[in-house]
Amino acid sequence: NAGVTQTPKFQVLKTGQSMTLQCAQDMNHEYMSWYRQDPGMGLRLIHYSVGAGITDQGEVPNGYNVSRSTTEDFPLRLLSAAPSQTSVYFCASSYRTPQRGSYEQYFGPGTRLTVT
Amino acid sequence: GQQVMQIPQYQHVQEGEDFTTYCNSSTTLSNIQWYKQRPGGHPVFLIQLVKSGEVKKQKRLTFQFGEAKKNSSLHITATQTTDVGTYFCAGPGTASKLTFGTGTRLQVTL
Numbered sequence: 001n002a003g004v005t006q007t008p009k010f011q012v013l014k015t016g017q018s019m020t021l022q023c024a025q026d027m028n029h030e031y032m033s034w035y036r037q038d039p040g041m042g043l044r045l046i047h048y049s050v051g052a053g054i055t056d057q058g059e060v061p062n063g064y065n066v067s068r069s070t071t072e073d074f075p076l077r078l079l080s081a082a083p084s085q086t087s088v089y090f091c092a093s094s095y096r097t098p099q100r101g102s103y104e105q106y107f108g109p110g111t112r113l114t115v116t
Numbered sequence: 117g118q119q120v121m122q123i124p125q126y127q128h129v130q131e132g133e134d135f136t137t138y139c140n141s142s143t144t145l146s147n148i149q150w151y152k153q154r155p156g157g158h159p160v161f162l163i164q165l166v167k168s169g170e171v172k173k174q175k176r177l178t179f180q181f182g183e184a185k186k187n188s189s190l191h192i193t194a195t196q197t198t199d200v201g202t203y204f205c206a207g208p209g210t211a212s213k214l215t216f217g218t219g220t221r222l223q224v225t226l
Contacts, residue, residue: 033214040125042122042204043216044216048213059117090159103164104161104164105161105214107160109157
């Protein structure tokens with residue numbers, strides 16, 4: 001199994017450009033999420049999904065869209081990039097949602113995004 | 117909303133010294149997880165604690181969950197350079213959200 005994969009690994013955008021960060025998992029996990037990591041801020045939840053066709057907002061959703069048309073894929077779209085979105089983005093998946101007992105979050109390798 | 121704080125933010129130890137990081141939640145947690153992130157890497161799951169007062173060990177790492185289930189700690193005995201990284205705790209919040217602590221960055225020198 002490849003686990004959780006993310007593409008691209010690195011990306012530089014100009015302010016106002018849009019792009020999609022890809023995330024895929026081959027573990028048949030129902031729960032997937034996107035985090036951003038900034039120095040001194042830990043991991044902040046952007047959006048999450050509890051299954052195909054179901055998504056919801058996390059702590060910092062503004063400027064990002066998600067969709068979950070299949071169990072495997074959970075892309076994150078930046079609508080109009082801003083310098084404040086310069087960050088490292090991690091996708092994660094787990095078999096169960098955080099509230100449903102024992103689970104383990106598997107993280108992808110991350111995408112390092114710079115917006116100039 | 118739920119907040120999960122960790123202290124210290126950063127600790128620098130000599131190899132062989134012990135290290136402890138503390139995690140405090142503003143709300144009672146049904147469970148708590150710990151992750152380790154090596155420099156330049158991604159978070160990797162270490163352990164989950166569920167019961168009040170639970171203590172679990174993984175070699176030199178000892179994890180505790182407080183009696184009130186609002187705090188937790190990770191203690192590393194006799195640190196090694198391989199322990200370098202940032203340690204995060206995380207707890208379930210409202211709906212299906214998982215809230216991560218701010219992390220403790222550990223630096224170990226010879």
